[in-house]
Amino acid sequence: MSNIAETADNEERDKQRLRIWLRLLKISRQMEAEIRERLRVEFATTLPRFDVLAALYREREGMKMSALSAALMVSNGNVTGIVERLVSDGLVVRVPVSGDRRAMIVQLTDKGRDEFAHMAGVHEGWIASMLNMLSDEDADVLVELLDNVQIKGVRPR
Template sequence: MNTQPELRLAEQGSKQRLRLWLRLLAVTRKIEAELRERMRTEFDSTLPRFDVMAALSRHDQGLRMSALSGVLRVSNGNVTGIVDRLAEDGLVMRVPVAGDRRATLVRLTARGAEVFARQAAEHEAWIDAMLAELSPEEARSYAARLRTLAQKLDDKGAME
């Protein structure tokens, strides 16, 4: 029994998947670098600040720091410094949690919601321009395929 052709096909599949990963990574890094630069130059802000405000914008009642860290998938220490600076700028506020003196909720202020709305509109326009080569149907298809892949990786873990 000759398994050489089967082995070559498996190797080709592996190489193609590796190339896909490297291209996804390269595109992601280019887009992220452009977003970071635009946030800096147009809003004198950072992408992590935008990410924190985006997470808070979806939770009107606010989020505990641990929940905010979980949503962003970063450590509490990373989020604390960002929240501190956003609070100093009047964009977020900390609210004590009734019955738990150690816990606080973080929520956007009215000014923070306004600033975030402007940034979010620009952010969407930037992404739209960067991905303009894709038709709406192609974008929807890629997004669906990547969502399915992400769900499988979450369900099974990255390695089988």
């Protein structure tokens, strides 16, 4: 293959990868917007609150605020405001960490665990309905393909 043909093939391959990225981004944004709206309408809550509850649901013993911020990839300030409102609503509690006066563990209350479990079940149904056009086989293939995408450690050419 000539260098010109190889260059053209590489450019087309790169453009195809860019189209893939743009489609993934578009679908992700559309789904996120729909989820945000449904959370607002059906549960009078926000996606960030849902995300905090989800992280705490997975960690039964609770999480330090710093670990919660890291898990959600947001600043401590963002998490603090959300946690304060969740405490007011009786969905989470702050528990002091012994030996560290500044640190707090945030845990779901029984009410928070029950409410999140209900929301998570409904949320799962929303996702299933948004992606219901995929056959089981297509869904399996798509998961496998996306699992093969590794971003960390990728070096530019």
